[in-house]
Each structure stands twice: as C-alpha cells, then as structure tokens.
Amino acid sequence: MKNRSIVSVKIILIILFICAVFKLPYGYYEFIRVVGMTGFILLAYFESDKADKTYMIIWICSAIIINPIFKIGLIRPVWIILDIFWIIFIIITLYYNLKELTKSNNT
Numbered sequence: 001m002k003n004r005s006i007v008s009v010k011i012i013l014i015i016l017f018i019c020a021v022f023k024l025p026y027g028y029y030e031f032i033r034v035v036g037m038t039g040f041i042l043l044a045y046f047e048s049d050k051a052d053k054t055y056m057i058i059w060i061c062s063a064i065i066i067n068p069i070f071k072i073g074l075i076r077p078v079w080i081i082l083d084i085f086w087i088i089f090i091i092i093t094l095y096y097n098l099k100e101l102t103k104s105n106n107t
C-alpha cells in the first residue's frame with residue numbers, strides 16, 4: 001500500500017511539473033506550490049523510516065523551495081530548470097519504486 005501511495009504522489013507531481021513548464025496563469029503556479037509542497041512532504045515522510053536519509057533530505061529541500069507560505073522568488077527560467085530537474089529526478093526514483101513494487105508482487 002505504501003509503495004502505491006508513493007507511486008501515485010510521484011505521478012501527480014510529474015504531471016504538475018510538466019504542465020508548469022508551459023506559460024499558464026499565475027493561479028496554476030500557486031496551486032503547484034501547495035500541491036508540490038504537500039507531495040514533497042509526503043515523499044519525505046515515506047522515506048523517513050529508511051536508513052539512508054538522502055532522498056528524505058532532497059524531498060524536504062524541494063518542499064522548502066516550493067512552499068507557498070514563505071515564497072522564494074526566482075525568475076521564470078530558473079523555475080523551468082527546477083521543474084525539469086524535478087521531473088527527471090522523480091521519474092528516476094519512480095522507476096526504482098516500480099521495480100521494487102513489481103519485485104514484491106512477484107514474491
């Protein structure tokens with residue numbers, strides 16, 4: 001169940017960040033901040049019980065960068081680079097989650 005939740009959160013974040021690369025109304029980016037921060041906090045929570053805390057730290061840093069409360073003002077090209085980084089990084093980690101999920105289903 002936990003792995004499926006992780007996969008779902010990551011897929012939602014990937015879709016949001018792909019859309020964020022395009023020019024959209026400002027309200028969408030506010031929506032991304034709220035959902036993105038929530039998603040990154042959930043991912044950090046899911047990683048908190050593991051011995052290696054690297055991913056947890058990355059998710060927490062991502063939540064801090066995207067948080068809607070204390071906004072970090074970056075210019076649009078920097079946000080696009082961050083969005084692309086998050087897309088690639090989440091896809092890579094999603095691959096390993098899916099690999100682990102299929103391995104646990106086969107046993």
